[in-house]
Amino acid sequence: VQALMRRCGFAAKGLFVMDGSRRSAHGNAYFTGLGSAKRVVFFDTLLAKLTPGEVEAVLAHELGHFKLRHVPKTMVGLFATSLAALALLGWLAGQSGFYAGLGVPPNLSAPNDALLLFMMVLPSFTFFVSPVMALFSRRHEFQADAFACEQADGRDLANALLKLHADNASTLTPDPLYVRFYYSHPPASERLAALPLPTWKPATA
Numbered sequence: 203v204q205a206l207m208r209r210c211g212f213a214a215k216g217l218f219v220m221d222g223s224r225r226s227a228h229g230n231a232y233f234t235g236l237g238s239a240k241r242v243v244f245f246d247t248l249l250a251k252l253t254p255g256e257v258e259a260v261l262a263h264e265l266g267h268f269k270l271r272h273v274p275k276t277m278v279g280l281f282a283t284s285l286a287a288l289a290l291l292g293w294l295a296g297q298s299g300f301y302a303g304l305g306v307p308p309n310l311s312a313p314n315d316a317l318l319l320f321m322m323v324l325p326s327f328t329f330f331v332s333p334v335m336a337l338f339s340r341r342h343e344f345q346a347d348a349f350a351c352e353q354a355d356g357r358d359l360a361n362a363l364l365k366l367h368a369d370n371a372s373t374l375t376p377d378p379l380y381v382r383f384y385y386s387h388p389p390a391s392e393r394l395a396a397l398p399l400p401t402w403k404p405a406t407a
Contacts, residue, residue, distance in 0.1 A: 203242070206258055209353060210265045218243045223250075227369050231260050233268065251369060252362055259350055259359035260366075266349030272342040279338070283331075291320045332383065339386040344396055356397050363390050 207214060215235065222228060222245035229248035235241050242261070249257060267273060294300040295316035298308035304319055350359050367374060367390040374390045381389055388396075 203258060203261060206262060206265070206353060207242075210262075210269055212240075212265055212268060213238065214240045214242050216241055219246050219249065220244070221246055223247050229366055229369055231257075231264055233264060247369070248366075251365055253358070255355055255358040256362035256365070259354040259356070260362050262350035262354040263346045263359065265353065266346030267342065269349060270342070270345055272346070276338075276342075279335075287324070291316060294320065336382070336384060336386050340388045343387050343393065347393055347397060351398050360394055360397055363393055 218241055220243050227247055229245050229251055231244045231248055233240055301308040376389050
């Protein structure tokens with residue numbers, strides 16, 4: 203793990219294990235902290251169920267998000283969306299039609315109800331934005347998988363993906379339309395098909 207982080211130019215304060223088994227069988231690894239205070243955290247369930255090579259591949263995937271700057275890109279997108287929403291709220295607060303359309307008597311002299319009304323109707327409009335956000339998230343996952351295959355053994359990543367999906371009781375072939383609308387991560391079948399592996403066979407039990 204330390205050799206992998208050195209290859210990727212990632213400096214961390216230390217490696218930690220979280221006792222996630224107290225709550226569920228879900229396995230994961232993630233980074234926390236900013237700057238020189240970054241830390242690598244493994245779920246104990248992940249370490250118990252994956253081989254060392256598979257753990258390295260999973261960490262390489264997470265390092266891919268770091269190297270490809272997926273987190274800052276996502277944060278910039280969220281900030282821009284929030285700014286646009288607040289600007290829209292500021293404009294709607296002074297429009298009598300906004301209140302009338304929702305069955306509320308307009309009171310432009312004291313538009314204190316605008317925020318509450320805006321938050322109530324926002325999910326109806328952002329419902330159609332969800333597929334766009336999910337699309338970018340799935341692209342980031344494919345990119346992180348490709349990075350992991352460059353830094354670790356892609357066969358280990360493939361086997362780890364199958365094990366994690368089985369432990370999390372996730373279906374390997376969900377409905378494609380549902381995936382496009384709601385899934386922030388591609389289904390395992392699509393991730394496995396996209397891995398740059400000329401030949402791959404699942405590890406025997």
